[in-house]
Amino acid sequence: RLKEGRALAQDVWSIFNAANLPADCINLGQGYMNFAPPEWIKDAANDALNTVAASHYSHPKGRPRLRQALKKYYDPKFGRDLDIEQEILVTSGANEGQYSVFVAFLEEGDEVIMFEPFFDQYLPSVTFNGGKPVYVPLHPDVSHGKITSNDWVIDFDELRRAISPRTKMIIVNTPHNPVGKVFTRAELEGIAALAEEFNLLVMSDEVYESLTFDDKEHVRIANLPGMWDRTVTVGSAGKMFNATGYRVGWLIGPASIIQPTLAATTRIVFCSNSPLQEAAAAGLEQVVDRKFFEQQRKEYNERRQILIDCFDDIGLKYTRPEGSYFILLDISEVTWPENYPFPESVKGRGRDFLACWYIALEFGVSSIPVSEFYCEEHVNIGERFARFAFCKDVATLKQAAERLRELK
Ligand code: GLN
Numbered sequence: 213r214l215k216e217g218r219a220l221a222q223d224v225w226s227i228f229n230a231a232n233l234p235a236d237c238i239n240l241g242q243g244y245m246n247f248a249p250p251e252w253i254k255d256a257a258n259d260a261l262n263t264v265a266a267s268h269y270s271h272p273k274g275r276p277r278l279r280q281a282l283k284k285y286y287d288p289k290f291g292r293d294l295d296i297e298q299e300i301l302v303t304s305g306a307n308e309g310q311y312s313v314f315v316a317f318l319e320e321g322d323e324v325i326m327f328e329p330f331f332d333q334y335l336p337s338v339t340f341n342g343g344k345p346v347y348v349p350l351h352p353d354v355s356h357g358k359i360t361s362n363d364w365v366i367d368f369d370e371l372r373r374a375i376s377p378r379t380k381m382i383i384v385n386t387p388h389n390p391v392g393k394v395f396t397r398a399e400l401e402g403i404a405a406l407a408e409e410f411n412l413l414v415m416s417d418e419v420y421e422s423l424t425f426d427d428k429e430h431v432r433i434a435n436l437p438g439m440w441d442r443t444v445t446v447g448s449a450g451k452m453f454n455a456t457g458y459r460v461g462w463l464i465g466p467a468s469i470i471q472p473t474l475a476a477t478t479r480i481v482f483c484s485n486s487p488l489q490e491a492a493a494a495g496l497e498q499v500v501d502r503k504f505f506e507q508q509r510k511e512y513n514e515r516r517q518i519l520i521d522c523f524d525d526i527g528l529k530y531t532r533p534e535g536s537y538f539i540l541l542d543i544s545e546v547t548w549p550e551n552y553p554f555p556e557s558v559k560g561r562g563r564d565f566l567a568c569w570y571i572a573l574e575f576g577v578s579s580i581p582v583s584e585f586y587c588e589e590h591v592n593i594g595e596r597f598a599r600f601a602f603c604k605d606v607a608t609l610k611q612a613a614e615r616l617r618e619l620k
């Protein structure tokens with residue numbers, strides 16, 4: 213008998229995969245780049261491929277060079293002297309790291325709070341491990357035209373009411389996918405206070421930490437008073453270095469969280485791929501001196517602006533993202549002919565699945581329907597939006613913007 217519920221349904225990334233769309237469709241769907249990681253990181257990957265040691269298993273904790281590089285980069289960020297044996301764990305992408313935390317900590321019926329919209333992987337990752345997702349919506353103020361990701365707010369009474377004796381964990385995602393929200397210090401303090409009061413673990417997915425705009429400060433909930441001991445922070449080389457296929461991520465937190473998670477990750481993958489850990493290490497060793505993230509932020513800011521200008525021109529509402537590389541477009545006014553030939557994979561899903569399909573086929577730009585980031589009961593909220601990724605080169609984004617202007 214199949215497991216029940218949404219966990220085994222086809223994922224949105226596969227439905228809107230480039231392979232299912234016309235070849236000339238510009239892919240602003242799944243968040244990955246159409247450019248390579250920086251040369252110095254690729255060089256390190258090549259060097260590693262020519263090294264015998266890096267062609268074989270690594271320690272399940274991660275290669276010492278990468279853990280050392282993570283320590284060097286993160287010590288000042290966390291204001292700690294991180295222990296590379298106990299407090300840092302390299303994972304096969306951030307996703308596997310999160311999954312391993314659930315494997316290690318969730319018992320049947322444990323509840324995990326996530327803010328809605330939520331990155332879609334959280335849901336099956338929780339339910340596959342016997343957990344029960346509990347959703348707390350971020351409320352967008354859609355009444356005015358110029359909404360920013362900061363206008364998506366938490367109702368703290370609602371958050372408190374969502375906590376039960378079975379609540380084990382709360383997932384924070386800042387900068388947020390798909391909204392682009394950078395949680396403020398006050399918001400994180402509010403979440404931290406509840407985590408303390410109810411003795412909850414916090415999983416803080418910060419994979420877009422290096423991508424903030426408009427001078428927004430990335431605040432780490434692990435750094436708030438008393439929070440280190442109950443927080444695991446998730447990071448990603450793919451997001452930091454434009455290398456999403458490398459599948460190198462990491463977890464940072466107290467030994468009490470990292471060590472059980474190490475046991476889980478060891479059983480799932482044993483270790484992460486070795487050569488690309490070396491590449492990620494080279495990346496982290498050099499980012500500060502190269503001012504890589506400062507430069508990258510400028511580039512992403514320019515990319516973001518291309519879509520913002522486009523949406524302003526066509527007069528559709530959107531959320532101005534203050535972090536990550538996604539932008540939500542309000543597609544409630546986009547319409548299509550009554551008998552439009554939609555494939556089975558999108559029929560019967562939210563209206564946004566139809567809209568995204570129609571925009572991809574007729575305007576040649578793919579995006580991701582946002583109801584996938586909502587639980588089934590709240591599809592009606594998510595189906596207002598399509599998510600466009602702006603992690604593409606400027607020429608591609610300009611071409612996409614030109615096509616989307618026809619939506620007017
Ligand atoms: N994080 C990426 C996105 O949101 C891709 C996620 C995935 O493929 N599972 O687009």
